[in-house]
Amino acid sequence: MRPLSTGSRALDELLGGGIGRKVLTQVYGAFATGKTTLAAQVALLNSGKTAYIDTEGGFSPERIALMAESRGIEPERALQKFLVFEPGDFKEQRRTLARLKTIVDGSFSLIVVDSITAHYRVEENKSKLLTELGKQLQILLWLSRKFNLGVIVVNQVHFDSKAGALKPVAEHVLGYKCKDILRLDRFSRPNIRVAVLERHRFRPEGGMVYFRITERGIEDMKD
Ligand SMILES: Nc1ncnc2c1ncn2[C@@H]1O[C@H](COP(=O)(O)OP(=O)(O)OP(=O)(O)O)[C@@H](O)[C@H]1O
Ligand SMILES: [Mg+2]
Numbered sequence: 001m002r003p004l005s006t007g008s009r010a011l012d013e014l015l016g017g018g019i020g021r022k023v024l025t026q027v028y029g030a031f032a033t034g035k036t037t038l039a040a041q042v043a044l045l046n047s048g049k050t051a052y053i054d055t056e057g058g059f060s061p062e063r064i065a066l067m068a069e070s071r072g073i074e075p076e077r078a079l080q081k082f083l084v085f086e087p088g089d090f091k092e093q094r095r096t097l098a099r100l101k102t103i104v105d106g107s108f109s110l111i112v113v114d115s116i117t118a119h120y121r122v123e124e125n126k127s128k129l130l131t132e133l134g135k136q137l138q139i140l141l142w143l144s145r146k147f148n149l150g151v152i153v154v155n156q157v158h159f160d161s162k163a164g165a166l167k168p169v170a171e172h173v174l175g176y177k178c179k180d181i182l183r184l185d186r187f188s189r190p191n192i193r194v195a196v197l198e199r200h201r202f203r204p205e206g207g208m209v210y211f212r213i214t215e216r217g218i219e220d221m222k223d
Helices: 009-014 035-045 061-069 075-080 090-103 118-122 126-147 171-177
Strands: 023-029 049-054 082-085 108-114 150-155 157-160 165-168 178-186 192-199 208-214 217-220
Touching (some): 009 192, 009 208, 009 217, 023 171, 035 049, 035 061, 035 108, 049 090, 090 108, 090 118, 126 150, 126 171, 165 171
Parallel strands (some): 049 082, 108 150
Antiparallel strands (some): 192 208, 208 217
16 A cells, blocks of 8 residues: 655655555654644545544644635534544553554544653653553554554654754664654754654655745645
């Protein structure tokens, strides 16, 4: 089955066709770089339902309705595609993911976890947490393979003082399980963003494209 289109030709090309199925795609970046917009847009533009795990309160029906309307999609129908979960902490997040095994079926094409690390970051014991995070990713991978789904794992950045740079949270565990990794950055112009392919199963790393964030969501520079 074909990958899930992002709705941006440039991004699809960068990703070798779009968000891959049977694989975890990590999308990470600083605030307001477009992570949630991208995830919502993939859900909106592809057939099949989306299980959306919102841990940051970033899921906005108003925003999705607006994106749908400006693309000629009926807002009500667009919103019906989303099954939204709002776990309150990292443990509940695990339970939610485990429950998806009995909820998700062939009518789904995508799972979004936005973000996988918001609850993770507020908890203390790091090594136990990393094990727990690994288990959550394992459930997602299992689901993606069983039901042929795309999975977008949204992640935040933190300042790594040793490296002197912004790094994805829990870089190693997430890097190990997510075969495709896309980083989103700001650009000098307010509504423009940059997407950098940091790793991919079959595309060269380091490729980058620019895109715009508009009322319609994510758009190519030229459209
Ligand atoms: N209706 C709209 N028209 C144009 N731009 C919009 C609209 N709604 C939101 N935006 C822009 O989208 C950006 C936020 O995107 P998004 O929420 O996807 O970022 P994010 O990476 O998920 O951020 P966070 O880390 O805070 O969750 C902001 O720059 C905002 O100005
Ligand atoms: Mg967000």
